[in-house]
Each structure stands twice: as C-alpha cells, then as structure tokens.
Amino acid sequence: MKVLVAAKRVVDANVKVRVKADGSGVDVANLKLSTNPFDEIAVEEAVRLKEAGVATEIVVVSCGTAGCQETLRAAMAIGADRGILVETAVELEPLAVAKLLRALVCKEEPELVFLGKQAIDDDANQVGQMLAAMLDWPQATFASKITASTKLATVTREIDGGLETLELQLPAVVTVDLRLNTPRYATLPNIMKAKKKPLETVTPQTLGVDPKPRLTCLRVTEPPKRQAGIKVSDAAELVYKLRNEAKVI
Amino acid sequence: MAVLVVAEHDNQRIKASTFTTVTAAAQLGGEVHLLVVGHNCRAAAEQAAKIAGVAKVRLTEAQHYADALAENLAPLVVSLARSYTHLLAPATTDGKNLMPRVAALLDVAQISEIVAIESSDTFVRPIYAGSVLATVRSADPIKVITVRGSAFGAAAGEGGAAAIETLEAIGKANRSRFIGRQLTRSERPELSAARRVISGGRGMGSGENFKLLEEIADKLGAAVGASRAAVDAGFVPNDYQVGQTGKVIAPELYIAVGISGAIQHLAGMKESKVIVAINKDEEAPIFQLADYGLVGDLFQVLPELSCALDQIKTS
Numbered sequence: 001m002k003v004l005v006a007a008k009r010v011v012d013a014n015v016k017v018r019v020k021a022d023g024s025g026v027d028v029a030n031l032k033l034s035t036n037p038f039d040e041i042a043v044e045e046a047v048r049l050k051e052a053g054v055a056t057e058i059v060v061v062s063c064g065t066a067g068c069q070e071t072l073r074a075a076m077a078i079g080a081d082r083g084i085l086v087e088t089a090v091e092l093e094p095l096a097v098a099k100l101l102r103a104l105v106c107k108e109e110p111e112l113v114f115l116g117k118q119a120i121d122d123d124a125n126q127v128g129q130m131l132a133a134m135l136d137w138p139q140a141t142f143a144s145k146i147t148a149s150t151k152l153a154t155v156t157r158e159i160d161g162g163l164e165t166l167e168l169q170l171p172a173v174v175t176v177d178l179r180l181n182t183p184r185y186a187t188l189p190n191i192m193k194a195k196k197k198p199l200e201t202v203t204p205q206t207l208g209v210d211p212k213p214r215l216t217c218l219r220v221t222e223p224p225k226r227q228a229g230i231k232v233s234d235a236a237e238l239v240y241k242l243r244n245e246a247k248v249i
Numbered sequence: 250m251a252v253l254v255v256a257e258h259d260n261q262r263i264k265a266s267t268f269t270t271v272t273a274a275a276q277l278g279g280e281v282h283l284l285v286v287g288h289n290c291r292a293a294a295e296q297a298a299k300i301a302g303v304a305k306v307r308l309t310e311a312q313h314y315a316d317a318l319a320e321n322l323a324p325l326v327v328s329l330a331r332s333y334t335h336l337l338a339p340a341t342t343d344g345k346n347l348m349p350r351v352a353a354l355l356d357v358a359q360i361s362e363i364v365a366i367e368s369s370d371t372f373v374r375p376i377y378a379g380s381v382l383a384t385v386r387s388a389d390p391i392k393v394i395t396v397r398g399s400a401f402g403a404a405a406g407e408g409g410a411a412a413i414e415t416l417e418a419i420g421k422a423n424r425s426r427f428i429g430r431q432l433t434r435s436e437r438p439e440l441s442a443a444r445r446v447i448s449g450g451r452g453m454g455s456g457e458n459f460k461l462l463e464e465i466a467d468k469l470g471a472a473v474g475a476s477r478a479a480v481d482a483g484f485v486p487n488d489y490q491v492g493q494t495g496k497v498i499a500p501e502l503y504i505a506v507g508i509s510g511a512i513q514h515l516a517g518m519k520e521s522k523v524i525v526a527i528n529k530d531e532e533a534p535i536f537q538l539a540d541y542g543l544v545g546d547l548f549q550v551l552p553e554l555s556c557a558l559d560q561i562k563t564s
Contacts, residue, residue: 094349095352098353123377123378124361126349129353133349141345165428166425168425214389215385216385217385218384220376220384226538228538231541239560239561241541
C-alpha cells in the first residue's frame with residue numbers, strides 16, 4: 001500500500017514572529033524554518049505503518065520554494081522512500097495546495113494520504129478536507145489513533161466534546177493531530193541515506209494547476225499586547241481584588 | 250446578499266457556537282438562514298427559528314445525517330449554495346471538518362476562524378497562533394467562512410419567528426461509517442461558552458489533583474480547562490485543552506494554575522477579560538499577561554483559594 005504524506009515548511013514553532021513596519025506581511029527573513037509539527041507526526045505515522053508491514057512505500061510531498069527540499073530530506077531521514085517538490089514562488093493557499101496534491105494523487109495512486117491537521121503559520125486547517133472533496137474520498141480529521149489495513153482505516157478523532165471513531169474505506173484522507181504519536185529523531189546514518197533517496201521536482205504548470213491566490217491580504221497587524229498586571233501575595237488578596245477591583249466574582 | 254449558517258446542534262438543542270455565528274452572519278447584511286441537518290431534529294429547528302436575526306430555518310432530516318459526517322453534509326450544503334453569497338459555520342471541530350469540503354466542491358477559498366468582519370468581502374483572521382491578525386479580501390462569488398465564537402457576542406435566543414422550511418434529504422456517501430463517540434459528561438458549564446474557567450497545567454502533577462480545581466470551579470460556577478501538557482500527560486481528556494489547536498476561549502475570568510504560558514496556550518486564552526496566574530515559577534511567561542499573578546505553590550494556594558471563596562458570597 002502506498003501512502004502519500006504532505007509536509008509544509010513553516011517558521012519554527014518556537015520563533016516569535018513580527019509584522020513588517022508597513023503591515024504588508026509577516027517578516028520571515030532570517031527566521032528558522034522547520035517542518036510543520038503536525039506534518040512531522042503525519043510522516044512518523046506513515047513510517048510506523050510501513051514498519052508494521054501495512055504500507056509498502058511512502059512518498060512525501062512539499063510545495064513551495066526550493067528550500068522545501070530540506071523538509072523532504074528530513075522526512076526521508078525519518079523513513080519516507082521518495083520525495084516530490086512542487087516548486088513555486090507563488091504564495092500558496094490551501095485550495096491551490098489541495099489541487100496540486102490531487103494532481104499528484106492521480107499520478108501516484110496512494111491508498112492513504114496523511115497530512116497535518118493545520119499548518120502553524122496560516123492555521124487554516126483546510127487542505128486535507130479540500131483534497132478529500134476533490135477526490136470524492138472519505139476523510140477523517142484530527143486523528144489521535146489510526147488503525148489501517150489494506151482495505152479500511154479506523155480512525156479515532158479528537159472533537160470538541162471528546163473522541164469520535166470512524167471507519168473509512170480506502171483510499172482515504174486522514175489529517176493528524178498532536179497526540180497521534182511522538183515523532184522519532186532522525187539518526188545520523190539515516191540522514192546520510194536520505195541524501196541519496198530520489199527527490200523529484202515538478203511545478204504547478206507541469207501538474208496542470210493554476211496556483212493563483214483567491215484572497216488578497218490587505219494588511220497584517222499585531223493584536224494589542226496585554227500588559228502584566230499586579231502580583232498578589234496570597235489567595236485572600238486575590239479573591240478580594242477579583243471581587244472588588246475586577247468585579248468578576 | 251444572503252447568508253446561510255450551518256447550525257451546530259445535538260438534534261435536541263442548538264449549541265452555543267451557533268448563536269455567535271449568527272451574530273457574525275447578521276453583520277454581513279442580507280437575510281440570515283439557518284440550516285439544521287440531522288435525524289429527528291425538529292426540536293432543534295424550532296429552537297433555531299426563535300433566534301433573533303434568523304429569517305428562515307431550512308431543515309433536512311434523514312437517518313444518514315444523524316452523525317454529521319462531512320461526506321454527507323457537504324453535498325447538501327453545496328446543493329443550496331447557489332442562493333447564498335456567504336456560507337458560515339462555527340469554527341468548532343464539526344465546522345472545521347465540514348466547511349473546507351464545501352469550499353473545495355464550490356472551487357472557492359475558505360476563510361478560517363474569522364474574528365472580525367470589515368465588509369461583505371473583507372475579514373480579519375488570526376495567523377501564527379494569534380500573534381498576528383491578517384485582513385483578507387475574497388474575490389470569490391461565494392465566501393465560505395468559519396467563525397471564531399469567542400470573538401462575537403451571542404445572538405439572543407428569543408425574538409425571532411422564522412419559518413421552518415423542510416428540504417429533501419439528498420444521497421448518502423457510503424465509504425465512511427460512524428462507529429462511536431466518547432464524550433465527556435459534566436454538570437459544569439461547557440468550556441467554550443463558560444463565563445469563568447479555571448485551567449490546570451503540567452504543574453498539577455496528576456489527574457487526581459484536578460479535583461482541587463474542580464472544587465474551586467464548582468464554587469465559581471466555572472468550567473475546567475487544561476494546557477496541552479496536562480492532556481498529553483493523561484491528566485484530563487483532550488476536550489479540556491485550551492490553546493492554538495485546542496479550544497480558543499475568551500471568558501470573563503481565566504485562572505491558569507501550574508501553566509507556564511507557552512505561546513500556543515496563550516493563543517487559546519489571551520482574549521479573556523481577566524487573567525489570573527498561579528505558578529511557583531515567577532519567571533513563567535504567563536505572568537507577563539496575567540492581570541493578577543500569584544507566585545506560590547499551587548498545592549498550598551488552591552486550598553486557601555477555596556477557603557477564601559467560602560468567605561465571600563460568589564454570585
């Protein structure tokens with residue numbers, strides 16, 4: 001069974017971003033870039049399926065500038081077999097990414113597509129669901145547990161009220177949530193091996209997709225910062241202030 | 250201009266998230282219709298018809314809509330889409346699961362988790378865990394939008410007298426099957442809508458210790474939440490999680506206990522009206538935005554807090 005995993009290169013989760021002085025965008029120059037944490041979890045899950053003998057090949061895809069090759073090599077160091085870079089300088093929106101992935105799914109014919117549930121830069125949480133719709137495949141989002149065989153995937157999802165379990169007939173799209181697994185660290189030998197694994201580059205044009213954005217970003221701002229308030233010395237003082245000053249109890 | 254809001258409900262009652270989405274819908278101008286889809290959900294539709302600002306309720310009932318599978322709901326929403334300029338849903342796990350599927354079928358962009366509306370085509374949404382706000386304009390003929398509930402007030406539950414129109418159920422997708430749900434049952438207010446919340450972090454040490462928070466929650470009529478660390482450690486179930494990828498809430502009072510204040514947690518609560526932090530580490534980042542900070546051992550402070558609350562009459 002072939003598994004396709006999509007991984008996005010984003011500003012590292014620990015970096016605090018700033019907006020440019022003119023408000024035209026976020027200043028990402030010189031910031032550390034990493035694989036989207038949810039996508040690392042997706043790659044790890046695919047590798048575990050291969051280690052369990054369920055998946056036979058893992059193809060990892062990343063869309064964006066040439067730097068995304070690092071994301072692909074990192075995924076291959078974890079255990080993906082092949083990488084595909086969809087190279088473009090266009091700022092990609094989820095709709096465009098879903099179309100690019102659909103074109104690749106039609107070529108590669110995987111049984112399962114794994115994605116992180118959201119990217120920590122745009123926080124959109126859309127691509128997996130959009131891709132599933134375009135393919136007319138079943139979807140399971142926010143997965144915290146996946147059991148897959150050649151025909152079915154049983155997925156437990158984290159929802160607002162607790163947990164929900166669905167059974168999907170393959171092929172299907174699954175988006176993964178934080179508690180699905182803890183990704184392994186790549187070992188140095190595997191990092192070296194990853195450099196030799198196949199990495200193919202394609203473009204939106206060769207895939208027949210127009211990646212033009214539908215949304216125009218008019219401006220970005222930082223929300224007003226909260227200032228620190230005061231320290232209280234004990235619970236009694238806290239309660240007094242909450243009642244008489246803040247008037248919230 | 251006409252707006253369709255996909256209502257969230259449990260077949261009996263409309264959920265709080267829908268009321269805030271209706272407020273957002275009303276800001277767009279134009280008629281607001283509510284779509285109530287489910288199984289034996291007439292009661293929910295009747296409640297929906299009373300919401301202030303709703304002009305029409307469109308009700309579809311069928312066995313295969315019982316479990317809100319996106320594969321079934323999306324084609325239904327798409328079949329109605331042509332009459333609307335905007336399709337809205339709350340940014341809950343249901344709304345987030347469904348709406349991108351709708352957007353893709355319509356070949357339009359989705360605008361996720363809007364926190365403000367500037368005009369019928371311009372919206373503000375958070376990115377980078379809410380540390381940045383982006384104002385975006387959509388050129389698509391139909392705007393598909395999910396609405397962050399904590400950013401809008403709740404529409405009144407009375408005052409509306411909408412007609413209820415029943416619709417044909419349409420075909421069911423048959424490659425997904427609902428197996429079951431495990432929901433947290435609680436007498437306490439629901440976390441997303443609670444006026445007061447007390448949350449525990451890794452510092453709580455165990456699930457058992459959350460009883461200390463529950464005792465205080467009961468005295469305050471508060472909901473109990475948690476940081477990601479506490480959920481990962483297995484102290485409480487996932488639906489307690491407040492944060493960038495958990496629930497984003499904005500209660501009147503948020504008390505963070507044993508929570509250090511990582512960016513991703515702050516993303517979920519920094520719009521709270523009053524923030525209290527209790528932590529033994531005075532360098533904890535949470536103190537940088539807490540209105541009231543108490544540096545101390547939570548195992549000592551919490552019982553004292555419980556006593557102090559007994560001394561006064563809380564409303």
